[in-house]
Amino acid sequence: MxxxxxxxxxxxxxxxxxxxxxxxxxxxxxxxxxxxxxxxxxxxxxxxxxxxxxxxxxxxxxxxxxxxxxxxxxxxxxxxxxxxxxxxxxxxxxxxxxxxxxxxxxxxxxxxxxxxxxxxxxxxxxxxxxxxxxxxxxxxxxxxxxxxxxxxxxxxxxxxxxYGPGDHFEEAKSHVVPALLKRADESRRAGLKELVVWGDGTQTRDxxxxxxxxxxxxxxxxxxxxxxxxxxSSNRETSVRELAEAICKVTDFAGELVWDTTKPGGAPRRGLDGTKAKERFGFVAETGLEEGLRQTYNWYLDNVAPGAAVSG
Ligand SMILES: NC(=O)c1ccc[n+]([C@@H]2O[C@H](COP(=O)([O-])OP(=O)(O)OC[C@H]3O[C@@H](n4cnc5c(N)ncnc54)[C@H](OP(=O)(O)O)[C@@H]3O)[C@@H](O)[C@H]2O)c1
Incomplete structure (x- = not known):
């Protein structure tokens, strides 16, 4: 070796x-x-x-x-x-x-x-x-x-x-989790009553x-x-509805989720089979969705959100 x-x-x-x-x-x-x-x-x-x-x-x-x-x-x-x-x-x-x-x-x-x-x-x-x-x-x-x-x-x-701390929140680079966290945070700050999400919420992501x-x-x-x-893989399919609800909870956004079914929601399902990595390396994802979202949101508040101590 x-x-x-x-x-x-x-x-x-x-x-x-x-x-x-x-x-x-x-x-x-x-x-x-x-x-x-x-x-x-x-x-x-x-x-x-x-x-x-x-x-x-x-x-x-x-x-x-x-x-x-x-x-x-x-x-x-x-x-x-x-x-x-x-x-x-x-x-x-x-x-x-x-x-x-x-x-x-x-x-x-x-x-x-x-x-x-x-x-x-x-x-x-x-x-x-x-x-x-x-x-x-x-x-x-x-x-x-x-x-x-x-x-x-x-x-x-x-x-x-x-997804997680250090993720890209800028529009060109962000994926579903940072994009939704940012929009929920902005909606809460602006006192909005609704958060519009593309698709019908049934799409799943891993x-x-x-x-x-x-x-x-x-x-x-x-x-x-x-x-x-x-x-x-996380070995778990999370629906966009479940994700959006967890994000509302984590960001304290109390308004309603509105599903815009005229807009594309992306691939209908995504889920990888992690059996091979589990058997060969014992890999199992340890962090639950809500805990992971909280860590990500805290990092966003500290580093990116308006008034954050560190900008960018
Ligand atoms: N983000 C996700 O959700 C995700 C999911 C699955 C797989 N991946 C894979 O994970 C990898 C990293 O993704 P990321 O999201 O961490 O990307 P990222 O934040 O955009 O970072 C890109 C990295 O690539 C380096 N880089 C770019 N061009 C380079 C060059 N010409 N020479 C040397 N280094 C160069 C950058 O270095 P400098 O800053 O020094 O330029 C930077 O460290 C990618 O292969 C991606 O496909 C990402």
Whole structure:
């Protein structure tokens, strides 16, 4: 077993900060200014110099549907190129283990629920996030091909929707939890009587608290390479209605929820089958929805909300 440090790529990001926080030992986490993952020779030079025992690739160009629709080219090219460079440089240098952090967007839009790892290639990803999802999907093929030809060790992990402290609340990047928390908070402050939510509330999401995800990923990265794909799931489908009600409770918004069924509610169901990660790594999400939402909301109040001590 190699004795070098853990290398966390994307360590300044939403997920990456939690990976750094829970990293049990020595780790490196270069910013993009120090190591630009779009540059293959820079990756190879950095890996040769530091010879990490394990690499977690949690960098990417990431955002909500809006950012995906406005930047299909960047979504495809940057996410594919960063992953390709990390994997190719690791194979050239002979690193023992790269953990690729993937995304639920790799799955077919009509994948069966709960979605197992085996269904990745059973259909096309959803149109709106196709460039992002297809790029990340391809990284599994690349990792596996480099493993078979050059012996690269990898673990490919597909986390479901993450939420928690440090999440992105700005409109272009926010996902369902921060977007709804922010709107409920603003509605309470403005004394509004209603909170309008898109869809009819029956859509489901698989929501994983980011600290649980970070701990699980670290365990997977710090063990031997498995050369396989694993879902990282809460193993629970939460309806948007249940989520919105929990958010009203956590934010003390006492008004009514109004469902705007003329607006799209997104995919009807999302739920990943986490059996494989549970059996191989003992991964079980520990944080309940209400507790996770409270932690997220407290962070928002301290860091983002009007009058927060820290802005941005
Ligand atoms: N957020 C979610 O709900 C979620 C769910 C499932 C999977 N994921 C996956 O988790 C990963 C991280 O997501 P996130 O939400 O934490 O993203 P994020 O907050 O937007 O952070 C992106 C990170 O990528 C780094 N980065 C971007 N371009 C780079 C480049 N050219 N070279 C080096 N580093 C670069 C950034 O570094 P600098 O700040 O130094 O530029 C930053 O640390 C992504 O792979 C995403 O697909 C996220």
């Amino acid at each position: 190699s004795t070098g440090p853990l290398l966390i790529l994307g360590g300044s990001g939403f997920l990456g900060k939690h990976l750094q926080h829970y990293s049990p030992g020595e780790h490196l986490a270069p910013r993009s200014g120090e190591l630009n993952l779009l540059d293959l020779s820079a990756c190879e030079a950095y890996f040769s110099q530091h010879r990490p025992a394990s690499v977690i690739h949690a960098a990417g160009f990431v955002g909500g549907i809006g950012l995906n629709k406005e930047n299909p080219g960047r979504m495809a090219v940057e996410n594919l190129r960063m992953g390709l460079n990390v994997l190719e440089a690791a194979a050239r240098v002979g690193l023992p283990h790269v953990l690729v952090v993937s995304t639920v967007c790799v799955y077919p839009k009509d994948a069966s629920i709960p979605t197992s790892e085996a269904s990745m290639w059973e259909g096309a990803p959803a149109e709106d996030t196709m460039p992002y999802g297809a790029a990340k999907r391809m990284l599994h093929t690349v990792a596996d091909a480099l493993h078979r030809q050059y012996g690269l060790g990898y673990t490919y992990v597909i986390p479901t929707n993450l 929501l994983l608290y980011v600290e649980d995800a970070a701990k699980g990923l670290l365990k997977m990265a710090l063990g031997p390479a498995t050369n396989e794909a694993y879902n990282l």
